């Protein structure tokens with residue numbers, strides 16, 4: 001007999017699994033189809049979590065060799081056990097993916113293991129790894145199939161010497177020379193990991209600045225710090241191709257630098273593209289845009305009644321928390337509520353050292369929109385907690401609307417910026433003014449005082465600078 005569900009979600013990543021749990025909490029009979037051997041999608045298996053585990057481990061390694069002496073701590077010779085570092089990363093991933101399985105059991109979500117295809121509105125076929133198929137019926141179908149890394153034409157990924165982020169998270173030795181194509185999130189995070197562990201890292205970026213989606217001042221500051229730590233940058237430079245020799249790779253460059261680079265490993269990190277392969281969208285008539293993204297309206301509905309889309313596979317930033325917010329909002333809508341996502345208050349964090357974090361509009365966006373704004377800036381060199389911790393790199397920059405003082409954007413580079421941006425996000429969510437942040441009492445000594453001081457600086461009255 002064909003099983004009938006209220007909601008069937010294709011894809012068990014942060015968009016899909018969160019939507020499934022919320023739908024089940026609201027009493028909807030829910031199934032989630034996932035073809036990978038574990039739940040959690042790109043984020044938990046090959047994205048956010050393994051990359052942050054390696055960033056944490058490699059930062060500890062770098063600190064032990066670099067910073068302990070300043071604190072009066074003498075350590076013997078610091079050496080690397082890469083196998084243990086990788087095993088730890090794998091354990092963290094397994095713990096978290098099993099955690100999602102547990103949450104499915106707890107909330108009575110059925111995990112249908114296999115590849116999902118939409119046969120018709122209301123009908124999904126699941127092809128299991130064993131070759132068997134199962135057909136199910138669903139009042140609502142959610143496409144949450146995520147994204148995959150964008151290939152660079154002419155350069156074939158083997159995940160050993162020429163790698164995407166997936167291979168770069170599982171190298172079995174530290175490459176002597178790592179060339180990173182693309183100075184975005186992945187390039188700078190994974191470039192940092194291997195640079196800290198001893199690789200000579202060169203980032204080749206086609207634009208004349210890194211992290212193009214963030215406020216330009218943050219990118220410039222981040223590039224300066226990373227260059228100081230030893231990462232080399234070739235900006236405004238295009239890769240023409242990669243030649244494979246028996247012992248090394250040759251990366252042919254065109255553009256400003258007009259030369260070639262030799263490497264042991266090349267990481268291709270030029271962005272990600274929506275993944276809809278084998279879903280049957282063509283046959284059903286679900287519309288895609290020019291980037292291959294599933295087109296949805298404000299309520300996540302596609303052009304075909306009963307079929308919805310969330311996460312990396314639709315428009316907007318490709319971030320875990322954006323996908324998860326959409327999952328909750330859509331599940332609540334399917335249960336009759338009127339939830340929506342505030343796209344103006346989605347933070348973005350790059351987990352390099354120092355971290356970079358942003359919420360709201362950049363200066364470049366405000367200028368382009370001819371919105372008049374005031375800037376308040378405060379450096380971590382003047383923040384006492386940053387001094388006690390020994391990490392004083394970076395600043396907080398608040399952009400507030402000239403007439404209303406409303407916070408339009410907050411951009412932070414510095415220690416723990418990813419945590420600090422939560423306060424700025426809350427401020428944006430509540431429509432706060434810079435004055436609201438400035439009048440809020442912040443504990444001393446904390447890094448968050450830099451946010452208060454930047455808010456005071458919007459009005460030219462910062463105390464400690």
Ligand code: FAD
Pocket residue numbers: 010011012013014015016017033034035036040041042043044046047048049051052114115116117144145146147165166186275277278279310311312313318319320321322323351
């Ligand atoms: P995904 O997580 O991609 O999940 C989609 C799932 O659908 C996959 O598991 C796939 O196997 C499954 N699937 C696809 N087609 C089918 C089918 N037909 N049938 C069954 N299953 C199917 N974001 C952050 O916010 N913070 C970070 O620190 C961060 N770090 C990242 C680091 C790396 C290296 C990468 C690659 C990404 C990172 N991201 C980060 C981005 C984040 O991983 C994604 O935005 C997020 O995973 C998107 O969630 P999703 O549910 O839309 O898709």
Ligand code: NAI
Pocket residue numbers: 152181182183184185186187189204205206207210211212237238239269270271272317318319348349350351
């Ligand atoms: P990205 O979009 O962040 O950066 C890609 C970079 O490659 C850009 O700077 C772009 O100008 C450059 N580029 C494009 N084509 C190029 C070419 N031919 N040669 C050289 N440079 C080229 O994409 P990335 O780093 O691959 O990450 C994909 C997505 O995954 C991110 O956009 C983000 O949404 C997500 N992610 C988020 C993280 C986080 O939240 N901390 C960490 C890692 C990934």
